Amino acid sequence: MSAFWKANQRRLAPWLFMAPGLAMFLLYVIIPIFQSIWVSFYDWDGLGDARWIGTANYVELIDDDAFYISLKNNVIWLVLYMLAVPAGLMIAIFLNQTISGMRLYKSLFFFPFVISQVVVGLMFSWFYAPNFGLFYNLLEWVTGSGTAILADDRYVTYGIIAAGLWPQIAYVMILYLTGLNNVAPDQVEAARLDGAKGWQMLWYVILPQLRPATFIAVVVTVIGALRSFDLVSIMTNGGPFGSSRVLSFYMYEQALSEYGYRMGYGAAIAVVLFAIMMLFISGFIWKMWRDETER
Amino acid sequence: MVHLARGALALTAALLMTTAASAQQRVLKYNADYDPIPLAAMEALIADFEAANPDIDVQLNNFDHEGYKTAIRNFLTADAPDLANWYAGNRMAPFVAAGQFVDVSDVWESEGLNEALSSARASMTIDGKQWGVPYTYYQWGIYYNKDAYAAAGVEVPTTWAEFVSNCEKFTAAGIDCVTTGSKALWPIAGIFDYLSLRTNGYEWHMDLTAGKIDWTDQKVKDVFAEWAKILPHTTKNHAAIDWQDAAALLVQGKAANYVMGNFAVGTFKEGGMTNDNLGFMVFPEITPGIPRAEEAPTDTIHIPSGAKNIEDAKKFLAYVASAEAQTKWNTAVGQLPTNKNSSVPADDPFLAAGFEALSSAYALAQFFDRDAPAEMAKVGMEGFQEFMVKPENLDAILDRLEKARARIYK
Structure with a gap:
């Protein structure tokens, strides 16, 4: 026993240290993934007997308008959420100066990320609220007639994304601020001697050095966009008539909400969402793998 | 510290007593x-x-x-x-x-x-x-603001035709004839239920919620045709507000009528209404001769x-x-x-x-989301909301509901 331990100690120790984490990961992430896939082949209300229906849930999904609305909204979320990356960068560059009181300004800009998404959602719903909302009154003043953003199926998703961008930009900003701290001053100095300034400096000198920060910012933004749930739930509950649903919310509605309890169908939506996420996640992992092996 | 000790003592005593009692x-x-x-x-x-x-x-x-x-x-x-x-x-x-x-x-x-x-x-x-x-249980019906009626100079209606013609006068006076808040969806199911009960009767409505009638049936379209008459006179941003927000509109006299359950009376009165200016009426008759059924969630x-x-x-x-x-x-x-x-x-x-209305009613419906299965209720109420915002989509909505019916009641 002890001879075996002596011989393999170096190989075993890391696994032993990782064992608690791996066990948790297996129990709470890996196994539920396969359970979800399994449930998605059943017709089950969570109470009675589950009935095997094969791929019927997926067949129904293909013909479900609400599913396509959610999917479309998820794509809009993904695309528009990416605005957080350049916007966060701009604010970070703007704040990366040495002026007295800068720490205060930085923390004020970071503030929206600290408060709960639920609070952000509530604030923006009041902002958009008909009759007394600031934005509603502004629209009324400018255009003559107010629009209740959250009650209009054309604008509702954009209204929620705007609310989501607010904390997300702050998050990206903080990532870039730490990244800017690590920008080598001698390179900036050298570039300046060579006559680089403005956009040239940003594009060819600063940004390449910020690549790790950009990578993380894109990853958290993609994941944030795909798992957007709390804002939809707080601000509209998926409405009006389901036009602001995203996949994660639709899954919750079908499987767990007051009018739902179609566990199988909800699981099928979760599997689709998982597949979409896997697409991005494997992309990221592949990139990380490539970067590490290149070095 | 003294307080803490005393509190702990009292708590222990209380715990001892409950265990002693339940023994x-x-x-x-x-x-x-x-x-x-x-x-x-x-x-x-x-x-x-x-x-x-x-x-x-x-x-x-x-x-x-x-x-x-x-x-x-x-x-x-x-x-x-x-x-x-x-x-x-x-x-x-x-x-x-x-x-x-x-x-x-x-x-x-x-x-x-x-x-x-x-x-x-x-x-x-x-x-x-x-x-x-x-x-x-409690009754549903139309709660109305008597001051709003006075401001528009109209009488409390006894028939649906009068109710609709009143609506035009309310709109002319700058008052929403009907208010509701559909953010949580269920308030508008009350409107649909009453229109359905009054247009086609209790048995038909129960058949509809039990999935025995096609949603593309002409009689369903008749119900929505009645609804379309009051839509232009309904609070515009109903999809953005909750039922309490709509209650505030009624209290302020910006709206005249509200199809609601009796639990809302407390909210109206908290807003400052009294028995003098808050009125209640049974939903008016639409198709003559149909026995009057009411909503009474139990x-x-x-x-x-x-x-x-x-x-x-x-x-x-x-x-x-x-x-x-x-x-x-x-x-x-x-x-x-x-x-x-x-x-x-x-x-x-x-x-x-309410007691009078329910005890003299021909039959009692529960409510759309209790009479219909939960899934159908959800799809249905979403359809109602879309209809209220975009009445021109009615055919597409009914096709969708019919598809849901075929799946849910199989």
């Missing part, structure tokens, strides 16, 4: 979802019940109203109490079908409830058996199959169903007792009107 008593665990006022009323009832049955200790475990709807699915299977609150009609069907509720027909038989609770009997019956006991108590003390639970159900208990609870809460031998406080005009 000789049979425990009845009761899971419920009461708001503060109904909770106080139920605690008073429980105190009376315990006084009459000193050997029973009822332990009320109160949940948050919304959270309860999810919690019940867990505790029925995992840790069943002896009594649980729920709703009548199709809302209890999944639990009955899954064998989660105990058949209490014997209580109905022995206590003469088939007679006393006759108005609610149909909605408690599945497969010819009763699965719980109703303790309260709240109920059931015994879960996993209950440990079914004997005493049945005793409690019998007590809650009694005329005295129902009179006491409903007087305190301001709702209507389901036991017809109970009495209603005479000084509340809304309760009196």
Whole structure:
């Protein structure tokens, strides 16, 4: 026993240290993934007997308008959420100066990320609220007639994304601020001697050095966009008539909400969402793998 | 420090006392979802019940109203109490079908409830058996602001045609004829139910919610045609507001009529309305000659199959169903007792009107989301909301509902 331990100690120790984490990961992430896939082949209300229906849930999904609305909204979320990356960068560059009181300004800009998404959602719903909302009154003043953003199926998703961008930009900003701290001053100095300034400096000198920060910012933004749930739930509950649903919310509605309890169908939506996420996640992992092996 | 020690002492003493008490008593665990006022009323009832049955200790475990709807699915299977609150009609069907509720027909038989609770009997019956006991219901109807009527110079209507023509005058006076808040969807289901009950009658409406009628049927379109008449006169941003926000519009006189349940009276009065300027009317007749049916959502108590003390639970159900208990609870809460031998406080005009409306009704519907299965209710109410915002989409909406019907009721 002890001879075996002596011989393999170096190989075993890391696994032993990782064992608690791996066990948790297996129990709470890996196994539920396969359970979800399994449930998605059943017709089950969570109470009675589950009935095997094969791929019927997926067949129904293909013909479900609400599913396509959610999917479309998820794509809009993904695309528009990416605005957080350049916007966060701009604010970070703007704040990366040495002026007295800068720490205060930085923390004020970071503030929206600290408060709960639920609070952000509530604030923006009041902002958009008909009759007394600031934005509603502004629209009324400018255009003559107010629009209740959250009650209009054309604008509702954009209204929620705007609310989501607010904390997300702050998050990206903080990532870039730490990244800017690590920008080598001698390179900036050298570039300046060579006559680089403005956009040239940003594009060819600063940004390449910020690549790790950009990578993380894109990853958290993609994941944030795909798992957007709390804002939809707080601000509209998926409405009006389901036009602001995203996949994660639709899954919750079908499987767990007051009018739902179609566990199988909800699981099928979760599997689709998982597949979409896997697409991005494997992309990221592949990139990380490539970067590490290149070095 | 002294206070802390004293508090700890009191707590220990209290704990000792409850264990001492429950040692000789049979425990009845009761899971419920009461708001503060109904909770106080139920605690008073429980105190009376315990006084009459000193050997029973009822332990009320109160949940948050919304959270309860999810919690019940867990505790029925995992840790069943002896009594649980729920709703009548199709809302209890999944639990009955899954064998989660105990058949209490014997209580109905022995206590003469088939007679006393006759108005609610149909909605408690599945497969010819009763699965719980109703303790309260409340009427729906049109609540209106008398000042708004005066401002627009119109009379309270008696027919649907008058109601619609009033709407034009309200709009001319800058008042929303009908207000509602559809953010949570359910308030507009009340409007649909009444239009459907008044256009095609109770039996047709029940067939529709039971999935026996195509949503693309001409008679469904007739209902929406009636609805279309008042749509231009309905509060514009209803999809963005909750029912309480719409109640504020009625209170402020910016809206004249509100199709609502009687529980809203408290909100109207908190907003400053009194019996002098708040009015109630039964939803007006649309198709002449159709017997008048009303909406009366019924709240109920059931015994879960996993209950440990079914004997005493049945005793409690019998007590809650009694005329005295129902009179006491409903007087305190301001709702209507389901036991017809109970009495209603005479000084509340809304309760009196509701009692009159329900007791003279031809039949009682529960509510769209209790008569129809949960999934159909959700799809349906979303369809209603889309129709209210975009009436031109009606055909597409009805096609979608028909597709859902084919799937849900198979």
